[in-house]
Amino acid sequence: SSSSGDEALRDKRARILSRGLPKQKPIEGVKQVVVVASGKGGVGKSTTAVNIALALAANDSTKEVGLLDADIYGPSIPKMMNLKGNPELTPKNLMRPLKNYGIACMSMGFLIEETAPVVWRGLMVMSAVEKLLRQVDWGKLDYLVIDMPPGTGDVQLSVSQNIPIAGAVIVSTPQDVALLDAHKGAEMFRKVHVPVLGLVQNMSVFQCPKCKHETHIFGADGVRDLAKTLGLDILGDVPLHVNIRETCDLGQPVVISQPQSDA
Amino acid sequence: LAERANLAGVRHILLVLSGKGGVGKSTLSTELALALRSAGKRVGILDVDLCGPSIPRMLRVQDSAVHQCDSGWVPVPVGQDQAIALMSIGFLLERPDDAVVWRGPKKNALIKQFVTDVAWGDLDFLIVDTPPGTSDEHISTVEALRPYQLLGAVLVTTPQ
Numbered sequence: 180s181s182s183s184g185d186e187a188l189r190d191k192r193a194r195i196l197s198r199g200l201p202k203q204k205p206i207e208g209v210k211q212v213v214v215v216a217s218g219k220g221g222v223g224k225s226t227t228a229v230n231i232a233l234a235l236a237a238n239d240s241t242k243e244v245g246l247l248d249a250d251i252y253g254p255s256i257p258k259m260m261n262l263k264g265n266p267e268l269t270p271k272n273l274m275r276p277l278k279n280y281g282i283a284c285m286s287m288g289f290l291i292e293e294t295a296p297v298v299w300r301g302l303m304v305m306s307a308v309e310k311l312l313r314q315v316d317w318g319k320l321d322y323l324v325i326d327m328p329p330g331t332g333d334v335q336l337s338v339s340q341n342i343p344i345a346g347a348v349i350v351s352t353p354q355d356v357a358l359l360d361a362h363k364g365a366e367m368f369r370k371v372h373v374p375v376l377g378l379v380q381n382m383s384v385f386q387c388p389k390c391k392h393e394t395h396i397f398g399a400d401g402v403r404d405l406a407k408t409l410g411l412d413i414l415g416d417v418p419l420h421v422n423i424r425e426t427c428d429l430g431q432p433v434v435i436s437q438p439q440s441d442a
Numbered sequence: 443l444a445e446r447a448n449l450a451g452v453r454h455i456l457l458v459l460s461g462k463g464g465v466g467k468s469t470l471s472t473e474l475a476l477a478l479r480s481a482g483k484r485v486g487i488l489d490v491d492l493c494g495p496s497i498p499r500m501l502r503v504q505d506s507a508v509h510q511c512d513s514g515w516v517p518v519p520v521g522q523d524q525a526i527a528l529m530s531i532g533f534l535l536e537r538p539d540d541a542v543v544w545r546g547p548k549k550n551a552l553i554k555q556f557v558t559d560v561a562w563g564d565l566d567f568l569i570v571d572t573p574p575g576t577s578d579e580h581i582s583t584v585e586a587l588r589p590y591q592l593l594g595a596v597l598v599t600t601p602q
Contacts, residue, residue: 220463301546
């Protein structure tokens with residue numbers, strides 16, 4: 180009876196502490212949310228998120244997939260999905276996501292000029308993320324893939340506290356310095372009770388186009404070791420291939436433009 | 443008056459920015475500091491990337507601890523001759539893998555402390571390594587450094 184008393188006290192404390200926090204509410208019409216994050220910048224989150232969204236749609240054409248670019252400061256999705264322009268408003272005052280390759284996309288990049296910086300403090304960022312989540316007419320989606328910004332701060336907290344997340348995919352390169360941050364990213368998701376689906380090892384190996392010699396520019400197998408330490412699965416191993424970068428820069432991600440390639 | 447004292451001995455402050463992540467800001471900041479040191483300058487590095495502090499590891503001092511003195515924190519000496527002064531949140535974490543999952547206001551408070559409460563001493567250059575983006579850390583850093591000799595910013599990018 181004393182342990183149940185302790186439990187009741189713990190529950191009461193948790194309830195009081197959570198009073199100031201936003202309530203988690205699912206987005207209407209969206210079945211499952213997958214976030215693509217890393218902790219480290221420049222490891223290929225946006226590239227991976229875009230290609231995951233396209234692959235989900237390509238694997239099962241009956242599924243509706245959406246892509247949300249939560250990187251308020253450096254939105255890359257418009258360029259990678261070859262989309263431009265201000266979103267229209269529906270009669271209910273919701274923003275209509277822009278579509279390409281069958282994926283419904285929303286990004287800060289549609290709301291500001293390409294070169295305009297977003298120099299905002301946390302509170303404004305929180306309200307922007309809220310709008311990008313809730314004030315968009317997503318319709319009925321089977322999957323919503325969310326591309327997160329680097330770091331473990333306001334945006335990550337806002338997204339995980341606002342909506343239920345089915346799982347997180349953590350992207351990293353094998354480089355030690357990147358793995359340090361990826362580890363922090365995994366730790367962050369643990370703190371906010373978001374299940375981590377696994378790790379993606381990006382830029383794992385570079386093959387010289389002339390002599391075919393392979394170089395592990397960012398190290399070899401670092402992500403596999405981290406996965407073992409954290410008890411996570413490796414969801415994928417992507418080489419550093421010029422096609423992946425080129426096709427993203429051109430707005431024709433590799434899953435669409437070269438589905439048969441190694442990349 | 444005590445607030446001005448800690449940065450009063452620093453002649454030039456240089457910010458390293460990029461906007462995009464993973465382009466090599468920390469790497470460049472470290473190499474730049476080492477190069478300036480080789481040229482005989484007195485150098486310090488301030489790592490304001492609170493979520494992903496990479497510099498302690500790059501200089502192999504990730505297991506060091508920070509000490510206090512009368513004027514505040516003592517930056518960790520790094521480099522071959524231990525003559526570069528480094529301050530990073532990496533030294534304040536209990537374990538190097540601990541995640542810093544903070545909202546803006548808490549980050550601002552720590553950055554202000556890094557600027558005013560670290561005993562930098564006399565330096566020719568203080569290099570400030572920033573995180574990706576253009577957010578709280580950047581706004582707070584520039585605001586906190588406004589009264590001092592801010593030389594300018596170096597922007598790092600890759601060709602992508």
